[in-house]
Amino acid sequence: xxxxxxxxxxxxxxxxxWIVALLIFFPILYTIxxxxxxxxxxxxxxxxxxxxxxxxxxxxxxxxxxxxxxxNSVILSVGSTVLALVVxxxxxxxxxxxxxRRTKDILMWMLSTKMMPAVAVLFPIYLIFRDFGLLDSRIGxxxxxxxxxLPIVVWMLYTYFREIPGExxxxxxxxxxxxxxxxxxxxxxxxxxxxxxxxxxxxxxxWNEAFWTIRLTTTNAAPLTAFISSFSSPQGLFWAKLxxxxxxxxxxxxxxxxxxxxxxxxxxxxxxxx
Amino acid sequence: MTIRTLxxxxxxxxxxxxxxxxxxxxATVNNGDMIRMQxxxxxxxxxxxxxxxxxxxxxxxxxxERVTTDIATKGGQYDVMTIGTYEVPxxxxxxxxxxxxxxxxxxxxxxxxxxxxxxxSADGKLYAAPFYGESSFVMxxxxxxxxxxxxxxxxxxxxxxxxxxxxxxxxxxxxxxVCLRGKAGWGENMAFLTAMxxxxxxRWFDEEWxxxxxxxxxxxxxxxxxxxMKADGPDGASSNGFNENLALFQQGKCGxxxxxxxxxxxxxxxxxxxxDKVGFALAPDTGLGKRGNWLWAWSLAIPAGTQxxxxxxxxxxxxxxxxxxxLVADKEGWANVxxxxxxxxxxxxxxxxxxxxxxxxxxSINAADPTHPTVKPVPYxxxxxxxxxxxxxxxxxxxxxxxxxxxxxxxxxxxxxQAQDAATATMQEGGYIQ
Numbered sequence: 001x002x003x004x005x006x007x008x009x010x011x012x013x014x015x016x017x018w019i020v021a022l023l024i025f026f027p028i029l030y031t032i033x034x035x036x037x038x039x040x041x042x043x044x045x046x047x048x049x050x051x052x053x054x055x056x057x058x059x060x061x062x063x064x065x066x067x068x069x070x071x072n073s074v075i076l077s078v079g080s081t082v083l084a085l086v087v088x089x090x091x092x093x094x095x096x097x098x099x100x101r102r103t104k105d106i107l108m109w110m111l112s113t114k115m116m117p118a119v120a121v122l123f124p125i126y127l128i129f130r131d132f133g134l135l136d137s138r139i140g141x142x143x144x145x146x147x148x149x150l151p152i153v154v155w156m157l158y159t160y161f162r163e164i165p166g167e168x169x170x171x172x173x174x175x176x177x178x179x180x181x182x183x184x185x186x187x188x189x190x191x192x193x194x195x196x197x198x199x200x201x202x203x204x205x206x207w208n209e210a211f212w213t214i215r216l217t218t219t220n221a222a223p224l225t226a227f228i229s230s231f232s233s234p235q236g237l238f239w240a241k242l243x244x245x246x247x248x249x250x251x252x253x254x255x256x257x258x259x260x261x262x263x264x265x266x267x268x269x270x271x272x273x274x
Numbered sequence: 275m276t277i278r279t280l281x282x283x284x285x286x287x288x289x290x291x292x293x294x295x296x297x298x299x300x301a302t303v304n305n306g307d308m309i310r311m312q313x314x315x316x317x318x319x320x321x322x323x324x325x326x327x328x329x330x331x332x333x334x335x336x337x338x339e340r341v342t343t344d345i346a347t348k349g350g351q352y353d354v355m356t357i358g359t360y361e362v363p364x365x366x367x368x369x370x371x372x373x374x375x376x377x378x379x380x381x382x383x384x385x386x387x388x389x390x391x392x393x394x395s396a397d398g399k400l401y402a403a404p405f406y407g408e409s410s411f412v413m414x415x416x417x418x419x420x421x422x423x424x425x426x427x428x429x430x431x432x433x434x435x436x437x438x439x440x441x442x443x444x445x446x447x448x449x450x451x452v453c454l455r456g457k458a459g460w461g462e463n464m465a466f467l468t469a470m471x472x473x474x475x476x477r478w479f480d481e482e483w484x485x486x487x488x489x490x491x492x493x494x495x496x497x498x499x500x501x502x503m504k505a506d507g508p509d510g511a512s513s514n515g516f517n518e519n520l521a522l523f524q525q526g527k528c529g530x531x532x533x534x535x536x537x538x539x540x541x542x543x544x545x546x547x548x549x550d551k552v553g554f555a556l557a558p559d560t561g562l563g564k565r566g567n568w569l570w571a572w573s574l575a576i577p578a579g580t581q582x583x584x585x586x587x588x589x590x591x592x593x594x595x596x597x598x599x600x601l602v603a604d605k606e607g608w609a610n611v612x613x614x615x616x617x618x619x620x621x622x623x624x625x626x627x628x629x630x631x632x633x634x635x636x637x638s639i640n641a642a643d644p645t646h647p648t649v650k651p652v653p654y655x656x657x658x659x660x661x662x663x664x665x666x667x668x669x670x671x672x673x674x675x676x677x678x679x680x681x682x683x684x685x686x687x688x689x690x691x692q693a694q695d696a697a698t699a700t701m702q703e704g705g706y707i708q
Contacts, residue, residue: 232333
């Protein structure tokens, strides 16, 4: 009896998981399907069966060079993530192992910056970028993406570090480890799953960031988000071309996510069950 | 001459070229004519080897937001901007644009269609050069009109449009008598409805900037529009903009479509299933002296913050010249030439032959007067918009209300009352009225 209930529960849970996964993945799937339709097919209504034409890809390729925005996306997402980790690991270490009365408040304050609509600070940021000559520069965008994702990185690392027993670090200290050695040789290896998932998630967030990357770049530092947005047309059909551009833009990050999903899930559920 | 000398010479030449070459950045929208221009820029760079071009193509609203941000902060990211007839008078007044005074001896600015030229000028100076211009007119199915036993006049009235729409509607066959914009936005449904309201004698503001949505002319406009669309429009019309209606018309699902004149080449093009059955007529009126057609020109302007004004003006001159029209005609045929900017194009027999809608397009453009857009006097310019900075936000708010009325989410009276309240609040905040 118990086994029957367990099997039934398992089946229901599996079916529910598949349904949820399909619902979440469906917009991406439909974008990919639409990219293989003609413009007329794309706007005719819902259909899961495209004619299989590659004309949209040919058109996208003939209009713009994909490689430059792709390279910019790689540089900006990886660069901002590495920079964020360099800043966030010591910050999260301090908050996790040497908390003060204000640590929780600081963490909340950091998170609250994510609650503010980005457009509210568009003009000040734009003026700062203009005055420092950072408009349309990879350095400027790397710093910008690092800053906007920093609260999430610090929060994630803080959560992972809190799972590591402080006694281990104390033991390292008693053995004469310096602060540097303690973070690099003791803490970091133990938090590798957490750091890896933070790194992957941050790369995904930076790759998909569209508000600032579209507004602060023109050509030199413009990533794939700018590439996609250039295919929206006020007068003329563009759904199929836009879908082809989107598919090309998300393909690298989808492939990366697929291969690293084990690490990502392990990191995201790290410490979730005790 | 040694190899070393040769290398040194080549390097020096390259350095000299690099030091001299200027790169100008051009912000533009994605449409067929603009993309075609990007593909033809070799002609410009061959004639001007010291100028390189960088293109930034953006979605229309993002482009508007970005160039506004850049120009207001003097960010200097762009040397040439694609803007419309709405922005030009406002930005020229703010000294955000450079007047175009060095377009070249053979540019022939007098050849620009007068209505378009007026819309892009301030204090007698041209502040943007038109790349393509458009008005709006009626595109209709000649076969369905004939089947309905009617003949479309060159200059129809709104009553005729309603009569024809009623007769052409055939729900069983999937044919809607008329397709009109319903999607909310100052450049979407409000472009159409503002132009339509002009023909009903309505206006946004009186001479003292008092909003006029509480006047009977607006009630007549909106009630007519909603009733017409409910009786003869497509399902989900409140979500339809230019592209959605274009697809419906191309698929043979609209008896009539009143929209931008640039659509003529799409509905008669290879993608259209009704290409050989389309006729054209002027936008409708009610006999009050104004027609329901608009005037728009995507134009190239030079922001005041650019450091490369001379190179930018050379490019603007090239892209909007008569020679450019000929270049497109030579490479891609006369039917693909950007329309609505130069009088000489419409006098060209080859263009007239390639574009059967040419005369009606020119007549439509000439029928729009941005300086006197309404039956009653107004303190603003602009046919389908009001050329004040507040209009983008206000126009979209009112557009959402009218779209809701079309969708049946509120009554016409309620939509007009809320529009009046919103417009009054905006004008008070802007200091136009107390």
